[in-house]
Structure formats: C-alpha cells, structure tokens
Amino acid sequence: MKEIKSAKKWMASYLVAETAIADLEVLLEFFDAGEASEEELDLKYNECVHIIDDIEFRSTLNKPEDELSCVIEINAGAGGTESCDWSAMLLRMYQMWAERNDYKVSQINYQAGEVAGIKTAELEINGDYAYGMLKGENGVHRLVRVSPFNAQGKRMTSFSSVFVHPLIDDRIEVNINTADLDWDTFRSSGAGGQHVNKTESAVRVRHLPSGIVVECQQERSQHQNREKALQLLKSKLYERELERQAMEKDKVEATKMKNEWGSQIRSYVLDDRRVKDHRTGYQTGQTDLVLDGYIDDFLKSYMMNKVEAGSNDNED
Numbered sequence: 438m439k440e441i442k443s444a445k446k447w448m449a450s451y452l453v454a455e456t457a458i459a460d461l462e463v464l465l466e467f468f469d470a471g472e473a474s475e476e477e478l479d480l481k482y483n484e485c486v487h488i489i490d491d492i493e494f495r496s497t498l499n500k501p502e503d504e505l506s507c508v509i510e511i512n513a514g515a516g517g518t519e520s521c522d523w524s525a526m527l528l529r530m531y532q533m534w535a536e537r538n539d540y541k542v543s544q545i546n547y548q549a550g551e552v553a554g555i556k557t558a559e560l561e562i563n564g565d566y567a568y569g570m571l572k573g574e575n576g577v578h579r580l581v582r583v584s585p586f587n588a589q590g591k592r593m594t595s596f597s598s599v600f601v602h603p604l605i606d607d608r609i610e611v612n613i614n615t616a617d618l619d620w621d622t623f624r625s626s627g628a629g630g631q632h633v634n635k636t637e638s639a640v641r642v643r644h645l646p647s648g649i650v651v652e653c654q655q656e657r658s659q660h661q662n663r664e665k666a667l668q669l670l671k672s673k674l675y676e677r678e679l680e681r682q683a684m685e686k687d688k689v690e691a692t693k694m695k696n697e698w699g700s701q702i703r704s705y706v707l708d709d710r711r712v713k714d715h716r717t718g719y720q721t722g723q724t725d726l727v728l729d730g731y732i733d734d735f736l737k738s739y740m741m742n743k744v745e746a747g748s749n750d751n752e753d
C-alpha cells in the first residue's frame with residue numbers, strides 16, 4: 438500500500454505539471470493572437486517553473502531511507518543559558534515546519550535548561566519523506582544576536598547541534614540480541630501531569646556492543662516507552678550501518694560527509710537580519726520567517742547542491 442501510495446503521488450505530480458504546461462501553451466497562442474497580456478503569460482510561466490522545480494527537488498529523495506519518518510535531536514552547545522535558549526528556538530522552528538507540512542509531531546525526550554530553554558530534546562516527525570527532507574539539517578547551527586540574558590546588551594554567539602535520524606518501520610528489519618541491551622528506568626522530567634512525574638515511566642536503554650544510549654519519556658506507560666526506545670535504537674543502528682556502507686563504497690565521499698555534518702552549517706545573524714547556509718551559499722534576510730519554520734528554500738538548495746556536486750564529480 439505504501440508503494441502504491443508513493444506511485445500515485447508521483448503520477449499526480451506528473452499530471453499537474455502536464456496540465457500546467459498545456460495551459461501555458463494555450464496561453465501563448467492567445468498572447469500571439471493579442472488576446473492575453475504579457476503579465477498573464479509571465480504569471481503562468483513562473484507557475485510552471487515552480488511546479489517543475491518542486492518535482493526536480495523531490496526526485497533527489499531517491500534513497501530507501503529518504504521515504505522514512507525521522508527523529509530530530511537538538512543539543513545545546515557551549516554558552517550556558519544563551520545556547521539553551523537557542524536550542525529551544527530551533528526546536529520550535531522544526532515543530533512549526535513539520536506542522537505546516539502536515540507531519541505528525543511528538544516529543545520523545547526533553548531536558549529543560551537551568552534558567553531557560555533546553556539542554557537537549559528529541560522530536561519524532563512522522564510522515565512520508567520526513568527524513569529525506571530534513572537530513573541536510575545535520576550539523577552545528579550558530580546564532581548571533583544581542584542577548585536578552587546579558588544585562589549589558591552585548592552581542593553574543595551561541596551554538597546548538599542538530600542530528601537527524603531515520604525512523605525505521607516494518608519495511609526495514611534490524612535484529613537486536615536482547616542480551617546486548619541494558620535497561621534502566623527513571624522519572625520523567627518533562628511536562629505531562631502528576632502520573633508521569635511520580636512514576637518511573639521513562640526508560641533508558643544502552644546497546645552494549647555499539648555504546649548507543651536511547652532515552653524515551655514520550656508515553657505515559659513504561660511498556661510503551663520501552664517499545665518506542667527500542668524503535669529509536671534500531672533506527673540509530675540502521676543509520677550507523679548506512680554510514681558504514683557509505684564508507685566502504687566511497688571513503689573519500691564519506692569523509693566529506695562527516696566533515697560537513699560535524700561543522701557549522703548555518704548562521705542566523707539576527708541583528709543584521711541574515712540567515713546563511715555555509716554549504717550552499719544560499720541566504721535570506723527574512724530571519725523571522727525562518728525561525729517560524731519557513732526553511733523549505735534552505736532544504737531544497739542543499740539537496741539540489743548535492744545533486745549538482747555529484748554530477749560534477751561523475752564528469753571528472
């Protein structure tokens with residue numbers, strides 16, 4: 438059913454593009470006959486370009502894991518309260534982006550900062566191609582602003598790291614030996630009412646061979662949290678296997694990817710009203726819109742830039 442749904446979506450996109458181009462051809466005939474204005478023709482042409490660009494972008498999401506849902510993990514960097522507040526701003530940005538694109542969003546883990554914001558948080562974003570859309574957000578995000586937490590009104594720089602993991606489903610099988618798991622329970626630290634905070638419903642699992650640790654306090658029962666934690670663990674193990682395969686296939690490209698993910702990928706300079714992606718050079722002055730979740734242009738420029746870079750490498 439998922440394959441059929443995906444195929445129907447591609448067919449629908451093709452038919453929309455075909456209809457738009459046919460309408461443009463008819464409008465061109467009207468223009469040549471003097472029955473349509475140049476403004477109408479330009480408007481229809483730009484509409485067609487937008488449709489084709491969107492299809493071209495979505496065609497870059499061609500890896501099996503691109504179709505999956507995802508988990509976004511946000512961690513405050515050095516900078517104390519300022520970085521914690523910046524992490525909360527990023528959390529809100531991704532929540533608003535996901536909700537605007539009709540994804541289902543749920544909070545898996547949340548650790549509040551001592552004064553404001555968050556130390557770390559994890560969001561589950563459910564829906565088709567969530568991972569493919571957001572995988573380029575991996576890396577360090579840098580904020581420059583006049584800090585509201587500084588009494589002298591100084592310009593401060595803070596950092597937060599973002600990690601995006603594919604959330605595997607029943608299409609992908611990951612086998613885990615139960616003897617390799619070390620479970621622990623604790624009280625939830627997030628909001629959720631008296632029941633959540635008074636019982637040890639939150640769980641933590643460590644995968645001994647890999648050292649991967651997963652925490653989950655999303656659900657009200659320990660049993661549900663154990664199931665979700667196990668799914669997240671499988672997702673992280675799957676992602677690690679993808680990295681291993683990529684390294685075997687092409688060690689040079691894998692090194693580039695790791696350097697890219699581990700570096701500062703984007704700067705948000707609020708007093709200069711500028712957000713710039715350092716990988717693609719794409720930037721905008723609409724800082725408020727970006728922080729309200731309008732990041733689609735950044736996502737598209739990253740994916741299209743990767744496709745162009747791959748094409749150039751193949752030509753070389």
